[in-house]
Structure formats: structure tokens, C-alpha cells
Amino acid sequence: MDSRKYTVEYIPEFADCDKKYDIKPQVLLAWCAELAGNHLRSRNITREQMWKDGQVFLLTRAAVNFEKVPQYNNKLYMTTWEGGTKGSQFTRKFVVKEMDGNILCDVDTMWALVNPHSHKICRPSEYIYEQIPCEDKVEAKVIKFKAEAPKKIKDYTFVYSDIDANGHVNNGVYLRLMSDIIPQELTDKHLKTLRINFIHECRQGETVGLYLKINDKICTAEGRFPDGKVSFEAQAEFV
Incomplete structure (x- = not known):
């Protein structure tokens, strides 16, 4: 081991x-x-x-x-x-x-x-602690991606149950929000790849607009504050 x-x-x-x-x-x-x-x-x-x-x-x-x-x-x-x-x-x-x-x-x-x-x-x-890095690779790779002209689906206001012990919205909430705006004909399929970039944290009571762009079996979502600033970007590919 x-x-x-x-x-x-x-x-x-x-x-x-x-x-x-x-x-x-x-x-x-x-x-x-x-x-x-x-x-x-x-x-x-x-x-x-x-x-x-x-x-x-x-x-x-x-x-x-x-x-x-x-x-x-x-x-x-x-x-x-x-x-x-x-x-x-x-x-x-x-x-x-x-x-x-x-x-x-x-x-x-x-x-x-x-x-x-x-x-x-x-x-x-x-960083004041010791690192013990390993050079082993994985197939998944963090990359940049962007939704081209996504369509606004709805607004969402974060509630108490979305908040974790750090005082802001838990990371998993953003993936749940993306899943909830993807059409059923795609969510009925299995995931092939998944990506998410956290850009600006959200807190209880804040509202974001949820945007979605579908290109075949690839869905790209964004959460935007009312001033247009992006909170998160997420992308799911189905097979």
C-alpha cells in the first residue's frame, strides 16, 4: 500500500x-x-x-x-x-x-x-504542513469551459438547509441545482463526465439566476447573481 x-x-x-x-x-x-x-x-x-x-x-x-x-x-x-x-x-x-x-x-x-x-x-x-504528493494520474481533468448564450431557466434563493458549517452554500448544492434544471430525457441517462467550477461563494438569502445550454448530450449550467457576476459553472455529459 x-x-x-x-x-x-x-x-x-x-x-x-x-x-x-x-x-x-x-x-x-x-x-x-x-x-x-x-x-x-x-x-x-x-x-x-x-x-x-x-x-x-x-x-x-x-x-x-x-x-x-x-x-x-x-x-x-x-x-x-x-x-x-x-x-x-x-x-x-x-x-x-x-x-x-x-x-x-x-x-x-x-x-x-x-x-x-x-x-x-x-x-x-x-502552507505550514507537510505535503506528500504522488504523481499518479487520473482520466478526469479540470479544464476551462463556458456556456455559449445559455437560456435562463429560473431564479433560486438559497435557504438555511443549503448552508454548511463554513457559513456558505455547500458545494454539492450547486450540482443539485444543475441536475434540477436538466431535462428528464437526459437525466434518465447515465453520466459520462461532470465538471464544476466554484467562482464566487453564495450565502443564505442570496439569489442566483440558473442558466442552461444544451448541446446534444452535454449540458452546461451557470449560476449568476443579479449584477451578472457568475457564482458557479457546471457541465454534465450523458451517455
């Missing part, structure tokens, strides 16, 4: 899955965040200590490549490792495997190091 990696067994529960018995995208993203935190905790880098030291990681981008979407009650293994730094951000990879070793999906992520007290972004050189 590679000491630079951290592996946990998961079993998708009924509430974790959609009507196809596929794991919901927001659940997979929550697992990634949980696993990343537990990997650090296993090395005595706890969230509480990082908060005290004025350093926390915030997810900024994620990309998922599915060979097969994890499904209800199918035991799996999820592994994560640090990928080092890229520019001003930290990278982290994930891979999800069946018990026989077949890959179900993998995930590429980028994280900003932020001072939770001043809300200022810290440079990677300011």
Missing part, C-alpha cells in the same frame, strides 16, 4: 442515489471532501488545528470521469492522494473502484488555501 494514499470503503445508501440507483453527483462530491479531510486527519492535520492556524482548504474546481456510475448498495473503495500544486492552488486526485479492482470513476480537483479569519487566499509557499 502506497503510504501517500488514503483508502476508505463506502457503500452507497438508498438516500445517496437517484431513481436510476446511480449515486447522486452531490453525494460523490461530498465523499471527496470528506475523504480529503480524513486523509489529512490521519496525518494529524485536523480541520480544527488548521482553522486555529488560519489555514483551510476550499474546493474551487472538480472534474469527474465515469467508466460506470457507482450504484446503490454496491460496496466500493475510494482512494485519494495529493497531487502537489499548480499555480496558486493545490491539486488532489481520487479514484473509485469496485471490490474486484475495476475503476468506476476518477476525480481531479483543485483547492485554494484560505485564511478563514481574514478570508484572504494564501500562497502554497505559506
Whole structure:
């Protein structure tokens, strides 16, 4: 076992899955965040200590490549490792495997190091803990994308249940919002790829317009504040 990696067994529960018995995208993203935190905790880098030291990681981008979407009650293994730094951000990879070793999906992520007290972004050189990066690659890749002339579907105002312990909208909420505006003829299919970029955080009571562009089996969504500033971008490809 590679000491630079951290592996946990998961079993998708009924509430974790959609009507196809596929794991919901927001659940997979929550697992990634949980696993990343537990990997650090296993090395005595706890969230509480990082908060005290004025350093926390915030997810900024994620990309998922599915060979097969994890499904209800199918035991799996999820592994994560640090990928080092890229520019001003930290990278982290994930891979999800069946018990026989077949890959179900993998995930590429980028994280900003932020001072939770001043809300200022810290440079990677300011990180006070040890990194143990692994150069292993995954198929998923964080890339830039943009919806060309998307159509506004509706407005959404964030409510109490959307907020997490950091005081802002939980990352998974944005994936749920995208899923809710995609037509059923596409959501009835299985996911092939998934991407999301978090640009400006949202808080309880704020409203965003939800926009969608469909190009064959690729859906690109945006959340925009009333002043036109983009909160998030997300893209899903179905097969």
C-alpha cells in the first residue's frame, strides 16, 4: 500500500442515489471532501488545528470521469492522494473502484488555501504542513469551459438547509441545482463526465439566476447573481 494514499470503503445508501440507483453527483462530491479531510486527519492535520492556524482548504474546481456510475448498495473503495500544486492552488486526485479492482470513476480537483479569519487566499509557499504528493494520474481533468448564450431557466434563493458549517452554500448544492434544471430525457441517462467550477461563494438569502445550454448530450449550467457576476459553472455529459 502506497503510504501517500488514503483508502476508505463506502457503500452507497438508498438516500445517496437517484431513481436510476446511480449515486447522486452531490453525494460523490461530498465523499471527496470528506475523504480529503480524513486523509489529512490521519496525518494529524485536523480541520480544527488548521482553522486555529488560519489555514483551510476550499474546493474551487472538480472534474469527474465515469467508466460506470457507482450504484446503490454496491460496496466500493475510494482512494485519494495529493497531487502537489499548480499555480496558486493545490491539486488532489481520487479514484473509485469496485471490490474486484475495476475503476468506476476518477476525480481531479483543485483547492485554494484560505485564511478563514481574514478570508484572504494564501500562497502554497505559506502552507505550514507537510505535503506528500504522488504523481499518479487520473482520466478526469479540470479544464476551462463556458456556456455559449445559455437560456435562463429560473431564479433560486438559497435557504438555511443549503448552508454548511463554513457559513456558505455547500458545494454539492450547486450540482443539485444543475441536475434540477436538466431535462428528464437526459437525466434518465447515465453520466459520462461532470465538471464544476466554484467562482464566487453564495450565502443564505442570496439569489442566483440558473442558466442552461444544451448541446446534444452535454449540458452546461451557470449560476449568476443579479449584477451578472457568475457564482458557479457546471457541465454534465450523458451517455
